[in-house]
Amino acid sequence: MDIEVLIENVLNALTAGITIGCIYGLMCIGLGLIFGIMKVVNFAQGELLMLGMFASLYLVTGGGVLAFLGPYIGPFVGAMLAGPIIFIVGAFLHKFLIGRVSGLRTAGSIDDGHFGQLIVTLGISLILQNGGMIVFGSTPVTVRTPLSSSAFQVGPIFGDATIFLNKAKLIACAVAIVTAIALYFLLEFTRIGKALRAAADNPTAATYMGIDVDKYYRMAFGLGSGITAIAGGLMATYLSFGSFIGFDYVIIMYSGVVLGGIGSIMGAFWGGLTVGFVQQFSALILPPQLQNAAIFIVFLAIVMLRPQGLFGRSAERA
Amino acid sequence: MLEIKNLSVSYGGLRALTDVSLTVGEKQFVTVVGPNGAGKTTLFKTISGVVKPVSGTISFMGRDLLAMSASDRAHLGIAHVPEGRQVFKTLTVRENLEMGAYPKSGRENWTRTLDRIHTLFPILAERAQQMAGTLSGGEQQMVAIGRGLACAPKLLMLDEPSMGLAPAVTDTIFERVSQIHKDGVTVLLVEQRVAEALELSDNGYVLETGHMVLEGPYQTLLADDRVRKSYLGLTE
Numbered sequence: 001m002d003i004e005v006l007i008e009n010v011l012n013a014l015t016a017g018i019t020i021g022c023i024y025g026l027m028c029i030g031l032g033l034i035f036g037i038m039k040v041v042n043f044a045q046g047e048l049l050m051l052g053m054f055a056s057l058y059l060v061t062g063g064g065v066l067a068f069l070g071p072y073i074g075p076f077v078g079a080m081l082a083g084p085i086i087f088i089v090g091a092f093l094h095k096f097l098i099g100r101v102s103g104l105r106t107a108g109s110i111d112d113g114h115f116g117q118l119i120v121t122l123g124i125s126l127i128l129q130n131g132g133m134i135v136f137g138s139t140p141v142t143v144r145t146p147l148s149s150s151a152f153q154v155g156p157i158f159g160d161a162t163i164f165l166n167k168a169k170l171i172a173c174a175v176a177i178v179t180a181i182a183l184y185f186l187l188e189f190t191r192i193g194k195a196l197r198a199a200a201d202n203p204t205a206a207t208y209m210g211i212d213v214d215k216y217y218r219m220a221f222g223l224g225s226g227i228t229a230i231a232g233g234l235m236a237t238y239l240s241f242g243s244f245i246g247f248d249y250v251i252i253m254y255s256g257v258v259l260g261g262i263g264s265i266m267g268a269f270w271g272g273l274t275v276g277f278v279q280q281f282s283a284l285i286l287p288p289q290l291q292n293a294a295i296f297i298v299f300l301a302i303v304m305l306r307p308q309g310l311f312g313r314s315a316e317r318a
Numbered sequence: 319m320l321e322i323k324n325l326s327v328s329y330g331g332l333r334a335l336t337d338v339s340l341t342v343g344e345k346q347f348v349t350v351v352g353p354n355g356a357g358k359t360t361l362f363k364t365i366s367g368v369v370k371p372v373s374g375t376i377s378f379m380g381r382d383l384l385a386m387s388a389s390d391r392a393h394l395g396i397a398h399v400p401e402g403r404q405v406f407k408t409l410t411v412r413e414n415l416e417m418g419a420y421p422k423s424g425r426e427n428w429t430r431t432l433d434r435i436h437t438l439f440p441i442l443a444e445r446a447q448q449m450a451g452t453l454s455g456g457e458q459q460m461v462a463i464g465r466g467l468a469c470a471p472k473l474l475m476l477d478e479p480s481m482g483l484a485p486a487v488t489d490t491i492f493e494r495v496s497q498i499h500k501d502g503v504t505v506l507l508v509e510q511r512v513a514e515a516l517e518l519s520d521n522g523y524v525l526e527t528g529h530m531v532l533e534g535p536y537q538t539l540l541a542d543d544r545v546r547k548s549y550l551g552l553t554e
Contacts, residue, residue: 194409195420200408202407206417207389208368210389210390211389
């Protein structure tokens, strides 16, 4: 292979890995937040991603309320608005279903409610997948923006080697980073964020402080749903999707969260970034069907070397 | 201030407390002593609302506590320093204290109470940015007590603050608790270190296998033969 072509391919895989990775990172934070704070393994997270995509689609296309924003700004505003909408969906799911099998209600029971959570979240996942097909139809759709078929060119850097930065993915990446940083500040420095972390750390002691743990868990589930939905809205600008798309991404989300370190919310971002990076890079040498296999090979390697994940603490002594 | 009447609590069919009554007056220091498994911690958890009683009443400053949710009770000015400290290990020392100040009364008096906490336990100012889980047992107990004080409580409930601590550290803790009481906080203490605990208190209760077997001012309890034999190891 020509050296210039090789360099061009590597540089483009690098930039694509970072842009896609940041969006995956945001998606993983949503799942990491729910697990990190509530200790609920949410199998329906992929469907929350899917709902985010459709929320954005219906907001910005056809007769949607954001249609006036046009195809350049609209899709990204739509993605951000998908967050609060799916936050509400998540809060309702928690109030009527997940809250019944998690939190203080099941704390100290024989399985801490995990069996119930498994069945409930899996059930929600199946209902949303198939219900989604009835409501949204079975034809793949996409949030069209002209930005997804145009690119910034950087270079030529070396000979003819040029980096092409897809505009839609670049903006999506920027939105993802800003959202992740905002969430970081929320968790780290606000009273709400500290109360969320206290409720995660020791729910009983948090109750003694006057913190309404169930209310904060509801907020955590809503936030986790909304964050993943924003990532979904962003992805909707560059890929076509249907009601079953969540399944493809729930696996990526879990690898990201485990790589980042279970329980570490911001670690999930770096885990997601790693997954996106490996996926894009493997495209250089592997056929597309094997991209997910590459993710899991790297996943296994990292987990063998660092079982607690990239940012997880090793198991605490009692 | 706190009035418990005929309280009975069961855990899955097992009776933990039977017909327990207890009164804590304004500015008093009341101690509940008793052996392991007597139901002392259950009593505290029931006051805090984490455990629900089968029968009986609990009122605090004229309010019926049993009609309120557990988290609402802290907002009345009841601080519970739980058994085994239970600090937020992944939060910094300062964040632990901030969470103690979660109720409105804590936020309004924050600078004043933080000063007071740092005067009582200067080490907490030094370790402010450290994760609470990395502290020693004694320091964690100080975080737990400081966290309780952060809401500017009317009633401070301490569940075995001496548990697992070296005797010298325990002495410091008891000395600080006595200081807190002198500053005007009502204290309800549960302890296994009976002599020290009773010495500090106005009133004492002896709890055995879920029953209140004795109560009275500390001189009366210290003079009681059963207390002298079983808890103080005095035989003469």
